[in-house]
Amino acid sequence: MNIREEFKNKYQIEPITVNTRLEDESYLTVKHEDFIPACLALHKLCHSPVMMMFAEDKRKTRSCYRLNTAFYAANTQHWYYICLDFPGADQEFPSVAKEIYSATLFEREIWEMFGIRPEGSPDLRRLRLHEEVWPEGYFPLRKDFTPPPATGRTGQEYNFIKGEGEGLFEVPVGPVHAGIIGPGHFHFTAAGEPIINLELRLGFTHRGVEKLMEGKTLTEALKLCECVSGDAAFAHSLACCSAAEKIFDLTVPARAKLIRAICLELERMYNHINDIGGIALDVGFSFASSFASVMKETILQLNDSISGNRYLKGVNVIGGVTKDINERSAAGLIGKLKTLNTDLKGLEEILFSSASFMDRVDSTGILRQKTAEDIGIIGLAGRASGLTLDLRTNTEPYRLAGFKPIVLGTGDALARLKIRLLEFKQSVQLINSFAGQLASGALASIPAGIKEDFALGAVEGWRGPVLYWLKLDSNQKIERCKITDPSFHNWEGLSYAVQGEIIPDFPLCNKSFDLSYSGNDL
């Protein structure tokens, strides 16, 4: 669509500038009063939640903050941004969250990290810089940030949403959980058995990744990306690389693209099988879970044999890959996958023929399509609730392999389980197809020249879209890097899915989403 025309005719909005330097991204800078209407217009036009919203501190050069709100038009695979520049002295911008719910968390993030207030926002509680340990008035992502002289014991507390009424009770859980798992606090309000509200408080693994990124070279940054969310290390580094490649206008060699796609699918496979086992474990079906854990280990060892790392770290470089898959290892890979596929079918039969297992997962933790759409659920959890978004659709090399996203509609734990089973088998097929296409060629192109620019890297990781928005300064160091893991969108989905369920079903619901703590907390 011609966005300028569309905006003018349909919405009477005239952007100040439209930047279409990149093929699949458009940046529309708008006037202050047009900001909310423009966001609403794109929200409608693209049928997209706020995919990402972030600020940049440009007070030094242009004495303003810039706010970018990103939407994704899936039918044209195009990213649209509404950009707003506002004077540094203002420290305020109109809240989008009042109109579009999926902006809420992003606005809370901007408020705590930059100290610029979304005017009229319904919720301004902190996300990651916990009130208990971080004093007021210190905003890490400002360029002139200096750390507070002391932290810890501020005397402040987080305000949980309180349920009131006869017989209601609250169950606080975490941050340290019973299992070997990341930390997070779950605050249940229950009426008898059923949960009437679950509030999540995360941020316990906050490490200040976005600040650490600033001033790093791309090579240094790539290392850090692999440690943002360890179980999605490959998707994260790929997203970072594709952003950089767009900045440098690099064409990635066909062979490298295929190897990347193979690795991305391997990452999906080991995580999906991990969760299938996890779901079985959380309903007490330990045989199935052990079975799955052996399959996971097999894939991790497979990763190790083709890339030298069980978590596929170190495979990506800007411009391509460092590891080759030769004919012999491709044949080995395909052979192993065949066995895994048979194993999966066996596991599936075992799970689906157990009445007590099915009883637990069927229609448990339902996330309705309407709810999922309204709160902006993306990725695997979205597809289980009938939303079709999958960034792999219509992109190479997936198009050639005949890729179609797998979408189910019931939105319960069973649907999320089935999607994993189906995607696992699909990944096997995809890898077979990719491996068959491997023609000889270079592994990487070399970036050249000096580019002071920005771009978005977007990758459909196993949980969903992993987004890296990267901006380089004139010294080729990173000026701003905004990271959005799908977990940031989807944790909210969990708190809706468990409403009405009983607390003992919570672990199962949680596992059926299996979101990242560290990817969310950054």
Added chain:
Amino acid sequence: MAILKIIKNRLVKGIVDLRREELMPEIEALGKELKRVINRRFRGSFHLREVDTGSCGACESEIIATTNPIYDVQRFGVNFVASPKHADALLVTGPVSRNMLLALQKTYEAIPGEKFVITLGDCALNGGLFKDSYYTLGGVDKVLKVDLHIPGCPPTPTEIIKRLLSLLIAPGEI
């Protein structure tokens, strides 16, 4: 029905355990030694409570992998427990995010009697890639006295088992 499938699966595949010696001889040898030491010093069971203070999750994934049927550390007497009250040692990952400081200290205090502190992964040693952050303390030893470090990003299950053995074997550590 499910049980029939399970039995069929077992008949077709055989018992994984019985083929361990041939599959991973290194683990078997290490494990025997580990079991002997744990039997002698901890009356047969060495219990760990894991705390993530801001890891990326890959370290957890490898810790969990040590309990899968291929490595199966439980058979050597190593167990991961839900409550610190049941633990002999604290196993810590992550660079210690400020948000986790209190929880880490409380978990440590909840372990009764003499206790080990084991750090796992480069982050936990000195903050790793996150050591210059405004929000991490840069390693567990800033908070607790550490008895053993298991290096790696993340360490493999084999490495984890090896290092545990070296800790327990060394005399005079407690």
